[in-house]
Amino acid sequence: xxxxxxxxxxxxxxxxxxxxxxxxxxxxxxxxxxxxxxxxxxxxxxxxxxxxxxxxxxxxxxxxxxxxxxxxxxxxxxxxxxxxxxxxxxxxxxxxxxxxxxxxxxxxxxxxxxxxxxxxxxxxxxxxxxxxxxxxxxxxxxxxxxxxxxxxxxxxxxxxxxxxxxxxxxxxxxxxxxxxxxxxxxxxxxxxxxxxxxxxxxxxxxxxxxxxxxxxxxxxxxxxxxxxxxxxxxxxxxxxxxxxxxxxxxxxxxxxxxxxxxxxxxxxxxxxxxxxxxxxxxxxxxxxxxxxxxxxxxxxxxxxxxxxxxxxxxxx
Ligand SMILES: O=C(O)CCC(=O)C(=O)O
Numbered sequence: 124x125x126x127x128x129x130x131x132x133x134x135x136x137x138x139x140x141x142x143x144x145x146x147x148x149x150x151x152x153x154x155x156x157x158x159x160x161x162x163x164x165x166x167x168x169x170x171x172x173x174x175x176x177x178x179x180x181x182x183x184x185x186x187x188x189x190x191x192x193x194x195x196x197x198x199x200x201x202x203x204x205x206x207x208x209x210x211x212x213x214x215x216x217x218x219x220x221x222x223x224x225x226x227x228x229x230x231x232x233x234x235x236x237x238x239x240x241x242x243x244x245x246x247x248x249x250x251x252x253x254x255x256x257x258x259x260x261x262x263x264x265x266x267x268x269x270x271x272x273x274x275x276x277x278x279x280x281x282x283x284x285x286x287x288x289x290x291x292x293x294x295x296x297x298x299x300x301x302x303x304x305x306x307x308x309x310x311x312x313x314x315x316x317x318x319x320x321x322x323x324x325x326x327x328x329x330x331x332x333x334x335x336x337x338x339x340x341x342x343x344x345x346x347x348x349x350x351x352x353x354x355x356x357x358x359x360x361x362x363x364x365x366x367x368x369x370x371x372x373x374x375x376x377x378x379x380x381x382x383x384x385x386x387x388x389x390x391x392x393x394x395x396x397x398x399x400x401x402x403x404x405x406x407x408x409x410x411x412x413x414x415x416x417x418x419x420x421x422x423x424x425x426x427x428x429x430x431x432x433x434x435x436x437x438x439x
Contacts, residue, residue, distance in 0.1 A: 229274065233281075303351065
């Protein structure tokens, strides 16, 4: 991860984890960019990086917990279904390509979801979240969580066009990192399900072109965060499995330094408006019928009176 001090990479190693207050301790080392071979870029993920990433870092603590992964996964799926149901019911499929505030297309069969329920999940926005020491080391103490979303790649999605999420803030000099993305896969990533491909070193000014010799495709397990400079070139690969591939992401910026008006603009996208509720399941309908204890009694009464036609109405 390129960071504040001159042109250097920042390597982070988790050396301790405190069970009581759930905090992580990291040891940071810096290497001058000019002294490096390309393998030294740190994009953080679970896999061993030539001994730089300690066992502690690879431990189970440095990731979302299993129940948190399931919660985020289910919320993303429910949100995707709710948006698609609403878009279909409101006859707005033709507007999907332009994007809605709640969901934007990012390539064939790949959607960027804004899941409102994620805003209420404290474990995502917590200053004690496992990835925060790294975020602070890159951006300084004063950081803002600018956006939380989910990249929802459907079975059969295509590889994306190579891109950077944000531009350099200066065209002339290489400035320190002003924003990072934290990607957290909600299933184990693999080449088959379309792990994100990164082009190492492309966050350096005038070094941003796609270069096959600089490609890395980390395959972290579910819940393991992957932190990268907002200017780093990358693309989501195609999903050739029959399972959706949701990747939660958090965008942090150095406070006051940067607001992304392109990706997260409220004005740019159509508002989807009120969501259309899902039809009730068989179980819910059954529960409603049974829950209406009064109705059951009434039904009994009505039956006695031989008014069976009214019974039919109340019980359906
Ligand atoms: O889905 C992915 O793996 C990456 C998505 C992405 O980079 C984007 O849409 O900007």
